[in-house]
Amino acid sequence: xxxDRARTLLTDELADLDxxxxxxxxxRAETSGDETQExxxxxxxxxxxxxxxxxxxxxxxVDTVADQRRAVQEALGRLDAGTYxxxxxxxxxIDDERLEARPEVPTCREHADTPVLS
Numbered sequence: 001x002x003x004d005r006a007r008t009l010l011t012d013e014l015a016d017l018d019x020x021x022x023x024x025x026x027x028r029a030e031t032s033g034d035e036t037q038e039x040x041x042x043x044x045x046x047x048x049x050x051x052x053x054x055x056x057x058x059x060x061x062v063d064t065v066a067d068q069r070r071a072v073q074e075a076l077g078r079l080d081a082g083t084y085x086x087x088x089x090x091x092x093x094i095d096d097e098r099l100e101a102r103p104e105v106p107t108c109r110e111h112a113d114t115p116v117l118s
Contacts, residue, residue, distance in 0.1 A: 001085055001099040009103040010076050017069045024062045031058045068104075075104040088116045 031054055078084040085094050089111040098109055106116050 001096045001103075003079060003084065006084060006099065006103055007076070007079055009100075010072055010079065013103065014069065014072045014076070017065055017072060020065045021062075021069065024058070024065050028058045028062055031055050071104045074106070078106070087111055089114050 075084065085099060086092070087094055087108040087110075088106040090108065092108055094105065094108045098105060105112070107114060
């Protein structure tokens with residue numbers, strides 16, 4: 001893949017993730033709501049369960065976006081280091097189709113499920 005194209009894809013993705021991170025943080029602030037509420041006391045169990053589920057969903061969103069941002073930033077680091085587009089496991093070239101679809105990936109298709117320690 002052309003390195004300029006890769007940088008464009010990655011910076012566009014990072015900008016999109018930054019917007020998602022702002023949304024996730026706003027949602028977390030709204031979900032946390034009023035700290036003076038009594039919580040489960042005097043509340044219907046179904047309502048309390050819904051609040052807990054919403055809080056868990058929001059935390060998952062925040063964590064997922066943070067993980068995705070980290071992956072894109074690591075890919076930009078590989079681009080700067082001159083190692084972008086090479087598998088972190090076998091050092092073979094990652095095919096353009098894979099990089100076009102997921103420009104942040106550190107591995108080839110063969111090692112897609114292999115954990116990579118950063």
